[in-house]
Amino acid sequence: VISLVAAAQVAAAGKPLRVGFAQTGAESAWRTANTNSMKSEAEKRGIELKFADGQGKQENQIRAIRSFVAQRVDAIVLAPIVETGWDPVLREAKRAGIPVILTDRSIQTADESLYVCFIGSDFYEEGRMAADWVARAVNGQGNIIELQGTPGSAPANERRRAFADGIAKHPGLKIIDSQSGDFRRAGGKEVMEAMLKKHGRAINIVYAHNDDMALGATLAIEEAGLKPGRDIIMVSIDGIKEAIQAIIDGRLNCTVECNPMFGPKVYDTIERLKRGEKVERKAYNKDLLFDATNAREMIASREY
Numbered sequence: 001v002i003s004l005v006a007a008a009q010v011a012a013a014g015k016p017l018r019v020g021f022a023q024t025g026a027e028s029a030w031r032t033a034n035t036n037s038m039k040s041e042a043e044k045r046g047i048e049l050k051f052a053d054g055q056g057k058q059e060n061q062i063r064a065i066r067s068f069v070a071q072r073v074d075a076i077v078l079a080p081i082v083e084t085g086w087d088p089v090l091r092e093a094k095r096a097g098i099p100v101i102l103t104d105r106s107i108q109t110a111d112e113s114l115y116v117c118f119i120g121s122d123f124y125e126e127g128r129m130a131a132d133w134v135a136r137a138v139n140g141q142g143n144i145i146e147l148q149g150t151p152g153s154a155p156a157n158e159r160r161r162a163f164a165d166g167i168a169k170h171p172g173l174k175i176i177d178s179q180s181g182d183f184r185r186a187g188g189k190e191v192m193e194a195m196l197k198k199h200g201r202a203i204n205i206v207y208a209h210n211d212d213m214a215l216g217a218t219l220a221i222e223e224a225g226l227k228p229g230r231d232i233i234m235v236s237i238d239g240i241k242e243a244i245q246a247i248i249d250g251r252l253n254c255t256v257e258c259n260p261m262f263g264p265k266v267y268d269t270i271e272r273l274k275r276g277e278k279v280e281r282k283a284y285n286k287d288l289l290f291d292a293t294n295a296r297e298m299i300a301s302r303e304y
């Protein structure tokens with residue numbers, strides 16, 4: 001005869017995991033690939049995923065987390081749109097005993113116990129790789145326009161800081177202007193139009209915090225009668241398939257990879273937590289770099 005407790009345990013083990021995912025929004029092709037990875041992997045594993053699109057607003061993400069807590073999900077996955085302001089809502093999750101996994105972007109908090117682990121990319125390393133590539137490509141000389149990501153987001157903060165550090169050793173490289181295009185294609189185009197009006201032919205290089213903004217900027221440059229990739233050196237981050245194609249077409253010069261396929265790793269981690277096993281506190285993907293030397297051989301295998 002099996003005991004009531006054992007029977008309850010068996011039933012609990014058979015129930016599908018319920019996971020709440022508070023996503024930033026749908027600002028870029030990277031983000032779409034990230035959402036697809038989280039959704040399709042949940043389906044594959046029979047995990048019940050509650051997906052909340054934050055539509056670019058922290059308050060929406062906070063509301064989503066509160067509703068996940070109220071529904072007593074097994075785990076909460078958060079891709080935090082900005083770095084600060086999470087402590088109160090994460091404390092609510094902690095009090096309810098629900099583990100929080102940060103994915104993609106990190107947060108700033110004085111209480112490191114508010115999340116179990118971080119699964120994402122090393123944004124500083126990405127910015128550093130971009131800076132090194134630029135310095136080599138232009139021989140340490142040139143005026144740079146920076147297109148920043150969402151203000152206050154971890155990738156915008158880190159990619160900015162790393163790039164500035166990286167070019168600091170080259171006195172001939174200068175960021176002459178820097179503005180946010182919010183990681184969006186339309187944002188990149190708009191900001192680039194304004195920059196071309198303001199600085200004209202003084203611009204030698206564009207460093208965009210993501211591919212979508214770089215691709216938007218190429219349109220503005222072409223409309224101004226210039227050739228992106230030749231008249232203006234174009235460098236960005238993400239490594240989406242469209243960007244690799246733009247390199248092949250000569251309209252973009254370099255993109256540093258930022259792999260968005262976190263689904264398998266995130267759910268592995270949650271399943272491990274549920275079995276009471278230890279998980280890595282910080283897990284980073286290794287990122288590659290694409291330019292004219294390898295774009296052709298890489299494009300076929302690009303998943304996003």
Ligand code: GYE
Pocket residue numbers: 027028029030031104105155183209210211212237238258
């Ligand atoms: O680079 C950008 C997206 O947080 C790494 O967000 C992510 C960034 C990515 O919108 O395309």
